[in-house]
Amino acid sequence: MTVTLGDALDAMAGFPEVEPADFVRRGLLVIAPHPDDESLGCGGLIATCRAAGLPVSILIVSDGAGSHPGSTLFPPMVLAALRQQEAILAAAALGVGPSHVHFAGLPDRSVPISGYEAERACDRIAALAATADVVAVTWRHDPHGDHKACFALARAAVRRVPGATLWEYPIWGLTLPPHMPLPGERPRGVRVRVSDHLPAKRRAIAAHASQTTALIVDDPKGFRLTPDMLARFDTPWETFIESPP
Template identity: 55%
Template sequence: MRADAFLAAAEALPFADLDTLTGGRGLVVVAPHPDDESLGCGGLIAQACARGLPVRLVVVSDGVGSHPNSPSYPPARLRALREAETLAAAAVLGLSAEHVHFLGLPDRHVPAAGQAAEDAAEAIAATARACGAGSLFVTWGHDPHCDHAASAALAAMAVRRLGSVRLFTYPVWGWTLPAETEVGPPPRGIRLDVGRQLLTKTTAIAAHRSQTTSLIDDDPQGFRLDETMLARFARPFEIFLEAET
């Protein structure tokens, strides 16, 4: 199926509630980079936290690839900034710092195989076991970013270690795929109504100031989320696709 048709179908998936996604159990959100959790799952996290469900966030990469040439934010300082922004966003969503885990893998070089990948998958699985997770959420495997695809592979590896835990994916950069890209069979999954959490979600996204403002202004190649992408995630629903493991 072409990407344009697939994503249009995903936008028309039926609505279902939080219990359909989690079975009333805990959940783990796996974010390739600091900010993906707020973009793709901010409403989910806020809704689950408000319900008192156990929620954990695993951030896979260190995020330092966003501004690789900034004199004022060399890698160590940029990593610290992006972790602080993530903790601030998580707090907005209702998630305490103790439930946010940073794997610190190298941005743009997250492994999808080998010992480092096995170790990362086990860390994700251990987080899921600790909170009694019924579901994991990770970026869509067709997102056109190497770390997003690798994180999807890590989450699938983790789920295979867990047994009855379900795996859902959420598109982030998939929305930018060329229309003619083949992405496989039609989507299966649900949309979650996050209208009541939308202001909280947009506030959490804004907490990632290094990605949404000119906070770091000394890297001509630095990354910044544009208005089109921000608008894409300012809608009153989130899309979760059922994934094969």
């Protein structure tokens, strides 16, 4: 069966709204392909869970070194270190301490789905998922190789963990053309209310300054989150799509 992105967005707009306490009961693991995806897609839920005293872990899968390939001031190793620091600051804004922010360090734009590194990442996801009932990863239809790879790794890992359920959060999939066909059925899922913690989410997103500001001055063509893109995530709820096993 095939639906369009427009159908999927219509379905998402009609997802039932749930309270965070009815969504995460034991613990949350967020898997982010790049430093910033966790704040954009799940920042409100992370802050809400922490405020309720629930354990939250964040795994940043790629090193994020590919966002500004033209910069000489921020060559890949420097950029990776900066983005790691930004992710730690963002997590702190959401109430997650540095010991609960994990970095797999896989290459940005080349996250593997097979081989030794992929298996190691899978093992790590499974270990972190052991204390979570909700594992959130980027949507399978996000048009970015790293986002798709992280979905594949998370699906393989969570299948091994009894008691953990995988949910998918859309990032770049929201920007696809509405007529774009998507394989599979109309998505099902929930919209989780995060309005009480929207200010913390905004602070977390802002902590990723290399992606949201002109901090890296010598690569004007480098990646930058546009105001339009940021507005898509500045909402009183966050969307989580059921991930069929």
